[in-house]
Amino acid sequence: MQDISTTSADQDWSGWVGNQQTQTDAISPQRVRDLAATLGHPQPAKAAALPPGWHWIFFNSFVPRAEVGIDGHPKRGGFLPPVPLPRRMWAGGRIEYLAPLPLGCEATKLSEIVKVESKSGRRGSLVFVTVRHTLGFGSKTCIVEEQDIVYREAAQPGAPAPVLEPAPAAANWGFEVVPDPVLLFRYSALTSNGHRIHYDRDYARNEEAYRDLVVHGPLLATFLQDLARSARPAARLRQFSFRGLGPVFVDAAFRVEAKAGAQDNELSLWVRDAQGGQAMQASAVFD
Numbered sequence: 001m002q003d004i005s006t007t008s009a010d011q012d013w014s015g016w017v018g019n020q021q022t023q024t025d026a027i028s029p030q031r032v033r034d035l036a037a038t039l040g041h042p043q044p045a046k047a048a049a050l051p052p053g054w055h056w057i058f059f060n061s062f063v064p065r066a067e068v069g070i071d072g073h074p075k076r077g078g079f080l081p082p083v084p085l086p087r088r089m090w091a092g093g094r095i096e097y098l099a100p101l102p103l104g105c106e107a108t109k110l111s112e113i114v115k116v117e118s119k120s121g122r123r124g125s126l127v128f129v130t131v132r133h134t135l136g137f138g139s140k141t142c143i144v145e146e147q148d149i150v151y152r153e154a155a156q157p158g159a160p161a162p163v164l165e166p167a168p169a170a171a172n173w174g175f176e177v178v179p180d181p182v183l184l185f186r187y188s189a190l191t192s193n194g195h196r197i198h199y200d201r202d203y204a205r206n207e208e209a210y211r212d213l214v215v216h217g218p219l220l221a222t223f224l225q226d227l228a229r230s231a232r233p234a235a236r237l238r239q240f241s242f243r244g245l246g247p248v249f250v251d252a253a254f255r256v257e258a259k260a261g262a263q264d265n266e267l268s269l270w271v272r273d274a275q276g277g278q279a280m281q282a283s284a285v286f287d
Contacts, residue, residue: 049100060192072194092243124153155209164277174257
C-alpha cells in the first residue's frame with residue numbers, strides 16, 4: 001500500500017488510469033433475501049435474477065482492521081489512487097443492464113480506472129476518479145457500470161450547508177421513505193461499507209460537518225431503480241444514471257419520485273429531501 005504522506009491533491013494522477021482489479025463472488029440468494037427484508041420488499045422468487053441496483057451488495061471485501069482509515073474506509077492506495085483529500089464519496093454513475101445476473105451463479109467483476117481529474121471548486125480542491133466495472137458470469141457480460149468517486153477537502157467549521165435546488169413539482173409516481181439508524185446499519189453491513197458517516201453520529205457531525213447520519217447514495221439510487229421498475233413493470237430496465245446533489249439525513253422522511261421522460265421508454269427520477277430540495281437526480285431507459 002502506497003504512503004500518502006508525500007502526495008498532494010493537485011499532482012498528476014494520470015498514471016493510475018488503466019489500473020485494474022478482478023473479484024469473484026457468489027450471487028447468494030440469502031444475501032438478496034436479506035436486502036429484500038431490509039428494504040421491506042417481498043422475498044424474491046428462488047430462481048429470480050438480481051434486481052437492478054442490487055449488485056452493489058456483492059464484491060465488497062472486508063479489509064483487516066489495521067488497513068482501515070479514520071473515516072472507516074480502507075486506507076488510501078492499492079487499487080484506487082492515494083488521493084490525500086480527507087472526504088471521499090460516491091458522486092454518481094451510469095449503468096447498462098445487458099443481461100440478467102441469476103441468483104446462485106459465481107460472478108466476476110473486472111474494475112478499471114478510466115479517468116482521474118483534479119479540479120478546484122467553491123469549497124476547495126476536488127479529485128474525481130471514474131471506475132468502470134464489468135460484471136458477468138461464464139462468458140456473458142451482464143452489467144457495465146461507470147462509478148464516479150470524488151475526493152474533497154475537509155469541511156470548514158461553521159461553513160453553511162449547501163442549498164439544494166427545489167425538486168420537480170409534478171411527479172407521476174412516488175413513495176415516502178422514513179429512514180432510521182437500523183436501515184443505515186443494515187445497508188452498511190450488506191455492502192461492507194465502513195464509512196462512519198452512516199452509523200457514527202459524533203463522527204458525522206464533528207469530523208465531516210453533517211447535521212446527522214447520512215443515508216447512503218447507493219441506497220437512494222436503489223430506491224430510485226425500484227421505483228423505475230414499479231412504474232414500468234412490463235419493461236426491462238436497460239440504462240440507469242444518477243448524480244448526488246446533496247446529502248439526505250436519517251432524521252427526516254424523504255420521497256422517491258419519478259415522471260415520464262422525453263421519450264416513451266424514459267423516466268426522469270429524483271429524491272426529494274425533507275425541505276423539498278432535489279438531493280439526487282436520475283434517469284432510466286427501458287427496452
